[in-house]
Amino acid sequence: MRLDWIPAQRGDKLKQIDTPALVLDLDKFEANLAKMTQAAARADVRLRPHAKTHKCVQIARLQVEAGAVGICCQKVGEAEVFLGGDITDVLITNEVATEAKLQRLAQLARNFPHARIGVCVDDPQGARQLAETCDAAQARVDVYIEVDVGQNRCGVADPESALQLARIVVASGFLRLAGLHAYNGAAQHRRGVPERKAAAKHAAARAGEVRDALLSAGLPCEVVTGGGTGTFLYEAATGVYTEVQPGSYAFMDLDYKRNEPDPEWPVFEHALFVLSTAMSARGERATLDAGLKAFSTDSGPARPTFPGWRVHAVSDEHTTLTRIADGPDIKLGAKALLLPGHCDPTVNLHDWYVGVRGFAGPNAVVESVWPIAARGALF
């Protein structure tokens, strides 16, 4: 992150923001946070938003102020950023597999003795390594057994494997067995409501089975955590989950908006955009200064928020639009707003959020410029 590459200053108008920039509609964003707080409270479930989406200390603080118990992240490097930013309850919803990272995790727990730091395990060898590292460093860490609840990515497959891991954890002097991590990422984007409901029901059944096995064996299982923006209220309704981990709800993206909406749910609205500038314009063709290095295309390209133009091609630094039907003219230097296909990897391409107040109105103004401090936290 270079301090001389900041796209805007507080007080700037939209047209003064340099591009390509990641722009946050603060009104919509704050409304999304409030809707989530209410939804979690109404469902009587703890809210632990996933910060892998935003990678930003300022946003994590707003989530905690809005009632979240803490945040999740995926990497030790992200945990370093958030703990360093006074977020005192951080769960790494992931296994930590390399020696260097295990050492850093233990160091982190030592350096923040009053914080709560959690991590996942899904393998006896991995659990033993974690226990040895934390015991040697006298580092207190909460451990969650990851249960494969349908994604077939990480996690144990059955209660017996979980029991084996639980015994390794409780035998350690410094690890604390906190519960289960039971998340199905793929289920978030199943398009139909019935499919997402079924996936959450299946996840809860598998997690419940593992929880019951632990409790029957006299082992603790206080927390069952999981669920994302596409399913969290379904997990909450099962009674098995005590905590949910939605992340994308704060911003939303085209992929999430392709889901069939559930009329019972709050409506989270698009709050995150890539602002670009037309750097070449020739009648039926306009080329924007944002490409593969400004938004991720794994869930399709970013698309214009205005009608009459479609994405013709995306290259590293350009998106070429072609006019369809009676789209408005795009002149050289005109600003064009794009909606990202997938928010998480798009955010990871930027160093700054430009927070705009009154985004849709004539007096839109930059109110905040927040660093994406955990961008590039690969380790």
Next chain:
Amino acid sequence: MRLDWIPAQRGDKLKQIDTPALVLDLDKFEANLAKMTQAAARADVRLRPHAKTHKCVQIARLQVEAGAVGICCQKVGEAEVFLGGDITDVLITNEVATEAKLQRLAQLARNFPHARIGVCVDDPQGARQLAETCDAAQARVDVYIEVDVGQNRCGVADPESALQLARIVVASGFLRLAGLHAYNGAAQHRRGVPERKAAAKHAAARAGEVRDALLSAGLPCEVVTGGGTGTFLYEAATGVYTEVQPGSYAFMDLDYKRNEPDPEWPVFEHALFVLSTAMSARGERATLDAGLKAFSTDSGPARPTFPGWRVHAVSDEHTTLTRIADGPDIKLGAKALLLPGHCDPTVNLHDWYVGVRGFAGPNAVVESVWPIAARGALF
């Protein structure tokens, strides 16, 4: 870029590199550089490698030491990094569209009076803005008229438009009309040799027509620059191009390797890899700690360099492999090398290159750790 997030130190073995890391096979990489130097010399064309691929001052220096006349880049921010790193001839092969960036470009030219800095124009309004900004700042900048030679992205469509731009440039007191930028990115990945040859011939015809119009009007046109890793020798052979701009040849990627090889050409080999670790392993399934935030998937996912396993799914921080046929066992903690689909946006996700000597042998050792200083140079 955080100095505490460095994946390796000089002297480390492969297994000590923290993951996910961008690893460079230095022997192959240096061979690619040498082959390009020879190929350009034999074709009697100036070599100006594209640094948007690598974004690294150390690599740009090696390219210049190997005979390149300078480098290309796409953004003013990249030019800042390379000029600051003592690369004294930098061409921005792109239009600069925002007022803030035009000011930075002029400032850069003022701050590096002994360097050569080039930029493209394709619009009279843009050319006038550039001239006004540079004249006001007394900033000497080389200008290239971009010609659309088939990509339909940026560039003028005809000689008359080029003449109009040329007259604006020569009327300025501080701009120097250097020539034409005539690049067709889409042509680089046409699979068949005849199609790539035809694209280069078409590009040369269009660029030649514009060049001739400028010269006939008594205007200068010293340089015609363009051509990438997939076509550069075809452009060079036309006699129209005086300079070529390949970038990916230094690393290669799966997309380029899908091209039909031309037996007359040097063979550039894969030198860039994403090193990952198996963070969860269960028989027929192995989950690696590298996902959408460690490689770009716009040209397909990164793929394992070893046989017997295929990519099942890629998510933000994970790639799940499934065993096919008789693939070797993958144990928890095992390292797995992946070949990126598209090198440029993959590099842009990392802060460091880990350069390994003797990569394929038993004594592979980290020889260099280079910062990707222009990563995230969006502006």
